[in-house]
Amino acid sequence: MTSTDLSFDDDEKFDVLIDRAADRSATMADWDELDRRAQADPTVWSWLGRAVRDDGLLRAALDERVAIADAVELPESTAPYGDIAGERNAWRSLRPALGWAAAALFAVLWWFDAQSTPMTDPGLATQFDAVPAADVMSFADAADGHSDTIPIVSNTVGRSGDDVLAELPVLVVSTHAVGDAGQTEVVFVRRTLERTFVDDVLTVAHDENGLPQAVPAMASSSESESF
Amino acid sequence: MSENPSSPSGSTPGADGSARAALDALWRDNRRWVAAVLVAHAHVGQDIEDLLQDVAVAFVSKHKQLRDPTRVRPWLRAIAVNAVNATARRDVTRRRHEHSFPEDAGPDLAVDERTPARQAASARAAHVLELASRLHADYREPLLLRCVEGLSQRQIADALGLPETTVETRLARARRMLRAETERDDTPAECL
Numbered sequence: 001m002t003s004t005d006l007s008f009d010d011d012e013k014f015d016v017l018i019d020r021a022a023d024r025s026a027t028m029a030d031w032d033e034l035d036r037r038a039q040a041d042p043t044v045w046s047w048l049g050r051a052v053r054d055d056g057l058l059r060a061a062l063d064e065r066v067a068i069a070d071a072v073e074l075p076e077s078t079a080p081y082g083d084i085a086g087e088r089n090a091w092r093s094l095r096p097a098l099g100w101a102a103a104a105l106f107a108v109l110w111w112f113d114a115q116s117t118p119m120t121d122p123g124l125a126t127q128f129d130a131v132p133a134a135d136v137m138s139f140a141d142a143a144d145g146h147s148d149t150i151p152i153v154s155n156t157v158g159r160s161g162d163d164v165l166a167e168l169p170v171l172v173v174s175t176h177a178v179g180d181a182g183q184t185e186v187v188f189v190r191r192t193l194e195r196t197f198v199d200d201v202l203t204v205a206h207d208e209n210g211l212p213q214a215v216p217a218m219a220s221s222s223e224s225e226s227f
Numbered sequence: 228m229s230e231n232p233s234s235p236s237g238s239t240p241g242a243d244g245s246a247r248a249a250l251d252a253l254w255r256d257n258r259r260w261v262a263a264v265l266v267a268h269a270h271v272g273q274d275i276e277d278l279l280q281d282v283a284v285a286f287v288s289k290h291k292q293l294r295d296p297t298r299v300r301p302w303l304r305a306i307a308v309n310a311v312n313a314t315a316r317r318d319v320t321r322r323r324h325e326h327s328f329p330e331d332a333g334p335d336l337a338v339d340e341r342t343p344a345r346q347a348a349s350a351r352a353a354h355v356l357e358l359a360s361r362l363h364a365d366y367r368e369p370l371l372l373r374c375v376e377g378l379s380q381r382q383i384a385d386a387l388g389l390p391e392t393t394v395e396t397r398l399a400r401a402r403r404m405l406r407a408e409t410e411r412d413d414t415p416a417e418c419l
Contacts, residue, residue, distance in 0.1 A: 012396065012399065012400075015399035015400060015402070015403045016395060016396070016399040018399070018402065018403075019395070019398050019399040019402050022402060023373065023398075025380075047406070050406050050409065050410065051402055051406060054355055054402070054405050054406060054409055055374070055402070057351055057352040057355040057356075058352070058355050058356060058359055058370070058371075058374045058405070059374045059376075060348075060349075060352040061349075061352035061353050061355060061356035062263060062266065062356060062371060062374045062375055063375075063376070064349070064352070064353075065262070065266055065275065065356065066259050066262035066263055066266065066275070066375060068262065068275060068276045068279070069258040069259045069261070069262035069279055070258075070259070071276075072258060072276065072279045072280060072283055073251070073254070073283070074250065074251055074254050074283050074286060074287050075283060075284055075287055
């Protein structure tokens with residue numbers, strides 16, 4: 001920009017000239033104009049001196065103030081800070097499927113049940129001849145080992161086309177003697193084998209931030225995906 | 228300061244492995260003037276480093292929202308101003324809760340090892356910055372951005388979303404107002 005660009009009134013022209021000179025961006029034309037004005041009014045140099053001094057002081061103070069910026073680097077990941085909402089949304093989107101995940105987990109437990117591991121209380125085994133034995137497994141234990149591979153079926157029970165195929169033998173979770181009357185508290189899972197037809201089969205994966213994410217499962221063939 | 232706002236090397240953060248390096252370079256190229264924006268807008272008691280950390284976090288988490296890399300300056304400035312305002316709101320809420328338990332700042336034990344002349348010059352510079360901070364934001368921000376190293380008038384106009392001529396006018400007026408303030412300080416009290 002040269003002095004010919006100036007389209008201000010005279011005071012503003014003078015301010016802009018001083019500004020350019022203090023800013024070290026004045027052109028030769030600007031300096032000629034300042035010199036011409038200074039010949040008529042020598043205080044121009046005083047104004048310029050003040051402007052240069054203020055500019056230098058301001059730059060020094062600001063430089064000191066913003067030097068801290070050199071130590072501020074970008075965070076490696078913003079997951080603990082900025083993606084909390086994203087994490088909430090991820091869980092919210094998974095919530096409808098979690099019920100089915102739990103149901104699928106019981107199916108997995110049933111599969112383990114089929115391995116015929118011994119019952120925890122052998123004395124009770126005779127009373128539950130019809131009941132397949134099972135290890136007592138906590139939900140967390142089961143989830144730790146299998147949650148990544150449990151297909152989640154995005155559907156609801158009772159839809160037209162759903163079928164109840166069979167009621168499976170109950171699964172004993174725990175037994176506990178109660179009182180003196182010889183009664184035993186039995187905690188068990190009643191299991192129903194159902195069939196449904198769905199458009200999408202999802203499974204839980206994790207994205208690069210370790211957040212849960214529903215992703216399409218591999219298309220199942222008729223036999224290989226039974227569990 | 229590179230004229231290309233996307234990065235010093237002119238590269239744009241992409242989806243490949245070098246994206247992170249490009250993002251870091253972009254941040255380093257812009258963080259000083261972002262700090263100047265924070266100085267221009269910060270309220271009393273707000274810590275510039277804390278604010279800059281907030282901007283850095285927002286920069287990483289939102290950089291994919293930046294569709295046009297040439298618009299990085301106005302985008303970063305908006306993030307910085309938002310960080311100041313958000314922190315100010317948080318501080319107001321916190322102060323309400325802490326009203327009964329005012330912080331005890333304690334004695335300042337830092338030892339200034341600079342020569343008296345250097346200390347005086349530094350104090351004078353800090354005073355000029357304080358005077359500049361009292362200017363209206365329309366004048367204060369371009370003035371501080373101009374004084375931070377390397378930012379041209381065109382780049383300031385780009386960051387502020389203003390015509391370059393408007394920036395030049397504001398800079399000239401800001402310097403005139405600052406001169407008036409420093410002149411008042413220099414004038415002996417009996418002359419006022």
